[in-house]
Amino acid sequence: MKKVYINGVGSISTQRTFDNKAFLEEVIVYEDNVITVVDPNYKDYIPPAAARRMAKGIKMGMVASKIALADSGLENVDAVITGTGLGCTIDSEKFLGKLIDNKEEYLTPTSFIQSTHNTVAGQIALGLGCKGYNFTYVHASISFESALLDALSQLQNDEENNILIGGIDESGEQTIKIHKLIHHVKKEAVKSTELLNSGTEGAIFSEGANFFVLSNKKQQNSYAEIIATETFNTLSKENLPLAITSFLKENKMDIADIDTLILGNNGDISYDPYYHILSEGSFKNTQQLYYKHLCGEFFTATSFGFWLASKLLKTQTVPEVVKLNDLNNNGIGTVLLYNQYRGENHSFTLFQKC
Amino acid sequence: MGNIKLELKEKIIEQLNLEDMTVDEIADKDPLFGEGLGLDSIDALELIVMLDKDYGIKLADPKEGKKIFESIETMAAYITEHGKK
Incomplete structure (x- = not known):
């Protein structure tokens, strides 16, 4: 079996992690029960014509994947495998909202097309011109690990050499409302530095996209072996x-x-x-x-x-x-x-x- | 008809998420598809639904769309003639 290495990383999170030169030197402290990502300038990475139909999660995934790929020094990969717990919730909510508001009439295709769980992996592959294996795992809170397992298996068995993997989830307004209703989101705002002392049920909900180039070839700039x-x-x-x-x-x-x-x-x-x-x-x-x-x-x-x-x-x-x-x-x-x-x-x- | 043209430009910018565009940048005779605004087939579907929802116009013949959606001017003229809302 071949060894597998992390050769590139790209992160869009509630911290300024999209800058690969930095490593949490400056930390943003929040006091809320729902927090959102620090947006990079998406226009620096995605042409406006392509970005106009993309909801936040798609943009986050596209940019994080581009950062990871650039970090690895590669121009393309053999496969794209993503994991998402809830998929493109913003477009799903938009489509369902229109369905209700317009009494099941006048439905347009854009948000429906973009609402599928595989939208991010598909858009990445389209952008790269990657015609290889393309898969998205939707396995709740082990969605990312499922993508990782798949990539590891293919790389260890030398079926592919370089695979882009990532985990993406975006915060949709209605989705957050539902998670608040079922008390999975904390009722109160909590200062992030005091999170572990909150003493209450639920979590601080958030969103993010973290991508990695995994390879069965070690590079000088490899991060680690998995x-x-x-x-x-x-x-x-x-x-x-x-x-x-x-x-x-x-x-x-x-x-x-x-x-x-x-x-x-x-x-x-x-x-x-x-x-x-x-x-x-x-x-x-x-x-x-x-x-x-x-x-x-x-x-x-x-x-x-x-x-x-x-x-x-x-x-x-x-x-x-x-x-x-x-x-x-x-x-x-x-x-x-x-x-x-x-x-x-x-x-x-x-x-x-x- | 001037009002309809302005209204159409605003609706197109909003519904097709042309974030970087203003109404002043869309000339009445600019082609909407191809070299002009660069709209595509998905946008065409959005425009067909918009005509139905906002102006009560149902396009029965898809070939008709090609002429109607040529520019803001042709759209406005068609709406003025056939609009029911």
């Missing part, structure tokens, strides 16, 4: 430590081999205990980081965690703002990323310095 990823739809708190040790064992490692653990704590009092089991238990002597106070919660938020792991391993620096405990390493060799959302869709991803 060792493995594994997902679980259901996993109890009691079985979580065992599942992690089994995952590590399958990859010929144990807990002591992990230099840095990145956790997906989102300040939800009901589900953060999953993370506490690890941070206070088997990983209590491991450096621990978190990131959802920076990027908020969305179905593909782990793609931001993936971005964080990539940057950590390449730069060998840990921004103060992501530290969950005070432990430090003499260099970072191995990183484990763990995430779950509302107690479901658990994922482990293992990275190594290259």
